[in-house]
Amino acid sequence: MTTHLAVDVGGTQLRAACYPSDSLTPSKINKVSTQFANSSPLERLVALISSLFPEDDRVSAIGVAAPGPVNPYQGIIYTAPNIPGWENLPLGPYLEETFGVPVLLGNDANLAALGEWRFGAGQGHHHLIYVTVSTGIGTGVIVEDRLLLGVNGLAAELGHVTVMLDGPLCGCGQRGHLEAVASGTAIAHWVEQELAEGIPSTLPGHQKLTAREVAQAAKQGDKLAIAALARAGTFLGHALADFLHAFNPSIIIVGGGVSRSGDLLMKPIHDCLKERVISPHYLDDLILTTSSLRDEAGLLGALALARSLKA
Amino acid sequence: MTTHLAVDVGGTQLRAACYPSDSLTPSKINKVSTQFANSSPLERLVALISSLFPEDDRVSAIGVAAPGPVNPYQGIIYTAPNIPGWENLPLGPYLEETFGVPVLLGNDANLAALGEWRFGAGQGHHHLIYVTVSTGIGTGVIVEDRLLLGVNGLAAELGHVTVMLDGPLCGCGQRGHLEAVASGTAIAHWVEQELAEGIPSTLPGHQKLTAREVAQAAKQGDKLAIAALARAGTFLGHALADFLHAFNPSIIIVGGGVSRSGDLLMKPIHDCLKERVISPHYLDDLILTTSSLRDEAGLLGALALARSLKA
Numbered sequence: 344m345t346t347h348l349a350v351d352v353g354g355t356q357l358r359a360a361c362y363p364s365d366s367l368t369p370s371k372i373n374k375v376s377t378q379f380a381n382s383s384p385l386e387r388l389v390a391l392i393s394s395l396f397p398e399d400d401r402v403s404a405i406g407v408a409a410p411g412p413v414n415p416y417q418g419i420i421y422t423a424p425n426i427p428g429w430e431n432l433p434l435g436p437y438l439e440e441t442f443g444v445p446v447l448l449g450n451d452a453n454l455a456a457l458g459e460w461r462f463g464a465g466q467g468h469h470h471l472i473y474v475t476v477s478t479g480i481g482t483g484v485i486v487e488d489r490l491l492l493g494v495n496g497l498a499a500e501l502g503h504v505t506v507m508l509d510g511p512l513c514g515c516g517q518r519g520h521l522e523a524v525a526s527g528t529a530i531a532h533w534v535e536q537e538l539a540e541g542i543p544s545t546l547p548g549h550q551k552l553t554a555r556e557v558a559q560a561a562k563q564g565d566k567l568a569i570a571a572l573a574r575a576g577t578f579l580g581h582a583l584a585d586f587l588h589a590f591n592p593s594i595i596i597v598g599g600g601v602s603r604s605g606d607l608l609m610k611p612i613h614d615c616l617k618e619r620v621i622s623p624h625y626l627d628d629l630i631l632t633t634s635s636l637r638d639e640a641g642l643l644g645a646l647a648l649a650r651s652l653k654a
Numbered sequence: 655m656t657t658h659l660a661v662d663v664g665g666t667q668l669r670a671a672c673y674p675s676d677s678l679t680p681s682k683i684n685k686v687s688t689q690f691a692n693s694s695p696l697e698r699l700v701a702l703i704s705s706l707f708p709e710d711d712r713v714s715a716i717g718v719a720a721p722g723p724v725n726p727y728q729g730i731i732y733t734a735p736n737i738p739g740w741e742n743l744p745l746g747p748y749l750e751e752t753f754g755v756p757v758l759l760g761n762d763a764n765l766a767a768l769g770e771w772r773f774g775a776g777q778g779h780h781h782l783i784y785v786t787v788s789t790g791i792g793t794g795v796i797v798e799d800r801l802l803l804g805v806n807g808l809a810a811e812l813g814h815v816t817v818m819l820d821g822p823l824c825g826c827g828q829r830g831h832l833e834a835v836a837s838g839t840a841i842a843h844w845v846e847q848e849l850a851e852g853i854p855s856t857l858p859g860h861q862k863l864t865a866r867e868v869a870q871a872a873k874q875g876d877k878l879a880i881a882a883l884a885r886a887g888t889f890l891g892h893a894l895a896d897f898l899h900a901f902n903p904s905i906i907i908v909g910g911g912v913s914r915s916g917d918l919l920m921k922p923i924h925d926c927l928k929e930r931v932i933s934p935h936y937l938d939d940l941i942l943t944t945s946s947l948r949d950e951a952g953l954l955g956a957l958a959l960a961r962s963l964k965a
Contacts, residue, residue, distance in 0.1 A: 469805065494780065584816075588808075589810065
C-alpha cells in the first residue's frame with residue numbers, strides 16, 4: 344500500500360487530501376484559508392500537509408496544484424496571483440526538504456486537465472483541451488497522452504491568446520485576451536456596462552455583479568444575462584476554433600463555475616466552432632463537454648501527477 | 655546500405671530525391687511540373703518517383719510532403735489547394751501499392767518543421783515552432799521531440815488562427831486569419847491598396863504586385879514597402895506571442911520567401927514578442943531565427959519522416 348497526498352493551492356483556500364493507492368476517495372481531506380492573521384500562506388500550507396501526513400510515514404509523493412505560471416521541472420512558482428510574496432518561490436524543493444518525500448508541482452489548470460484525462464471526462468482520449476472559465480480562464484492541453492508543458496513549463500496558457508486586438512484590459516496587463524472578454528469577471532463587467540447604458544434587465548444596476556448572479560438571472564430568462572453568456576460563449580468558440588486548428592484534439596472539456604450555465608454557454612461555443620473550423624474534419628471525432636470532476640479536478644490532477652512518479 | 659526517397663509535392667512543381675543512408679546529399683534529384691497537358695498530377699508523380707527508384711531496389715521507405723490538410727496516419731490527402739481533383743486521395747496507400755515499399759505522408763509545413771528540427775536550425779531543441787511565410791502561411795510544431803499532429807493529423811495549422819476579428823478574407827474562406835494579413839499574398843495586396851489610395855512609393859500602382867517585388871523595394875529603402883513588411887511582422891509577432899503562450903518553445907524558425915527580407919520582417923516580430931508576452935520567462939531560452947534549410951526544408955523533412963520508420 345502506498346499513499347499519495349494531493350494539494351490544491353488557491354488564493355482563497357488551501358485544500359489537501361490523502362489518497363490510499365488505487366482509490367479516488369480520500370482517507371483524509373482538509374482545507375484552510377490561504378491568508379490569515381499571524382501566519383504566512385507557506386506556514387499554513389505546511390501545517391495543512393502535516394495534519395494529513397499519515398503517522399506510519401508511507402507517503403510515496405505529494406502532488407501540488409498551484410495558481411499562476413510555475414516551472415514544474417524545478418518546482419518553482421514564478422508568481423501566484425492573489426498570494427502576496429509568492430514570487431520565484433521554490434515550493435517543490437522546500438516541501439521536499441520539509442517532508443522528506445518527492446514533491447511534484449504543476450499549474451492548477453494543467454493539473455485539472457490531467458485530472459479530467461486520467462479520472463474524468465477525458466479518459467481514453469489522447470488529445471485533449473481543458474478550459475476552466477471562472478474568475479479567470481485557465482487551460483491545460485494533453486498531447487499524445489502527455490501534459491503539454493513546453494521548455495519551461497509555461498505552455499497551454501490559452502486564456503492569454505488575443506481574440507480582440509486592442510480589446511479590454513486583461514488581468515495580465517495586456518489587452519484583448521480571451522480571459523479579458525470571456526471569463527466570469529469579464530461577463531459580469533460587460534453586464535454592468537450594459538446596465539449603465541440603460542439596457543433593461545432583472546439585474547440591478549449601479550453595483551458590482553458576479554458571474555454567478557448573471558448565470559442565475561440567465562437561467563430565469565433574463566435576456567441581458569443570456570446575451571452575456573452567449574457573448575462569452577462566442578468568444579470562447581472563436582478561440583477554441585483556433586485551438587482546434589492548433590491541437591486537433593478529440594475532446595474539449597469546459598470546466599469552472601461559468602460552465603455550470605450549461606447550454607447557455609455551451610451552445611454558442613458549439614455553434615461558433617461549427618462556423619469557424621477550416622475543415623469539417625476537425626469536428627469528425629470531437630466531443631465538446633463539461634467537466635465531470637468539477638471542483639475536484641485540481642485536487643485529482645495533483646493526485647494524478649503524484650501517482651505519475653515512477654517508484 | 656539503405657536508401658530513402660523524399661518527395662515534395664507542390665501545386666506548381668513535384669520534386670523528388672534519393673538519399674543514401676546517413677547522407678543529406680541526394681544521389682539523384684529530379685523535378686517536373688505538377689500540371690501539364692495529357693497527364694494527371696498523380697501519373698506525373700508516379701513517373702517522377704520511378705525515374706529515381708534505384709534499380710537494385712533497396713528503398714527502405716518513401717517520405718512525401720504534401721500541401722493542404724492531410725491525414726498522416728492513413729496517408730490521405732484531404733484537399734490539396736492548387737491540385738484539382740485531389741480530394742480525399744489515399745496517396746500513401748496508392749504509392750505503397752505501386753512501389754511495394756512503406757510510404758509515409760505528411761503536411762508540407764509539418765515536415766519542413768521536422769526537417770529543420772532534425773537537420774537544420776532546430777537541431778537539439780525539444781520544443782520548436784516553424785512558420786513559413788510565402789504565398790500562404792504554413793506552420794509545424796515539435797513538442798517533446800515529436801511532431802504535433804493531433805487526433806487526425808490536422809494540428810499545427812497556425813496560419814488559420816484569427817488575429818483580426820472580421821478582418822480580410824482568408825484563402826480558407828474565413829476572415830481575419832494570420833494568413834490573410836501576413837502572408838506574401840496579403841503583403842502584396844495591402845501595398846496595392848495603399849498605392850490605390852495614393853500613398854507614394856517606387857512601386858507601380860494599378861497592377862498586380864508580388865511579395866518579392868515588395869521585398870526588393872523595401873531593401874532599396876521604399877517606405878511603403880518597408881511598412882508593409884513591418885505590418886506583416888507585427889501581425890506575425892502578435893500571433894507568435896499567442897503561440898509562445900500555447901507552446902512555450904525554445905526556438906521559433908521563420909522560413910518561406912518572405913523571411914528572406916531578414917530584419918525588415920524579423921525585427922518587428924521580435925519587438926512585438928517582447929511587448930506581448932505575459933511573462934518574460936517565455937523569452938528566457940527563446941531563439942528567434944530564420945530557416946537554415948530554406949527551399950530544402952520540405953524535401954529534407956520528407957527524408958526525416960522516411961528515416962523515422964523503424965526497420
